[in-house]
Amino acid sequence: MASTHKKVSYHPDRADRGHTPLSAASGVEQAIGFLEGRWKLLILFHLFGGKARRFSELERAIPGVTQKMLIQQLRALERDGIVHRVAHHEVPPRVEYSLTPWGQALCPALDSLLAWAAQRPEEAETGEAAPDGANAD
Numbered sequence: 001m002a003s004t005h006k007k008v009s010y011h012p013d014r015a016d017r018g019h020t021p022l023s024a025a026s027g028v029e030q031a032i033g034f035l036e037g038r039w040k041l042l043i044l045f046h047l048f049g050g051k052a053r054r055f056s057e058l059e060r061a062i063p064g065v066t067q068k069m070l071i072q073q074l075r076a077l078e079r080d081g082i083v084h085r086v087a088h089h090e091v092p093p094r095v096e097y098s099l100t101p102w103g104q105a106l107c108p109a110l111d112s113l114l115a116w117a118a119q120r121p122e123e124a125e126t127g128e129a130a131p132d133g134a135n136a137d
Contacts, residue, residue, distance in 0.1 A: 052098040
């Protein structure tokens, strides 16, 4: 694990939720578990915005995903309460997916993660050594 020479600053807008390092790590591990899977994040990004998408639309929008894998990932997201599935009983069958309110609430968190990733230090991108001879453990 890498060490840093910089202090971590206090953020007054962040409320103390009574987490210990162990409970925080456990909570983050659980949250990442909801999103674990090669296609889940792509599915979520296609569903953000509140519009319901048909299965065939998602299949076309995500090149490389197989029907079986898309079904598995959507079922897992549905089971976890992130995605809502509506099956319309008509011919041909039509199934639509949308985000639940809890799933839509994930959008700002993923936007923050994108912003964080965009701020990656240049030395990390080029693989240069850390300042002041600091090294990773």
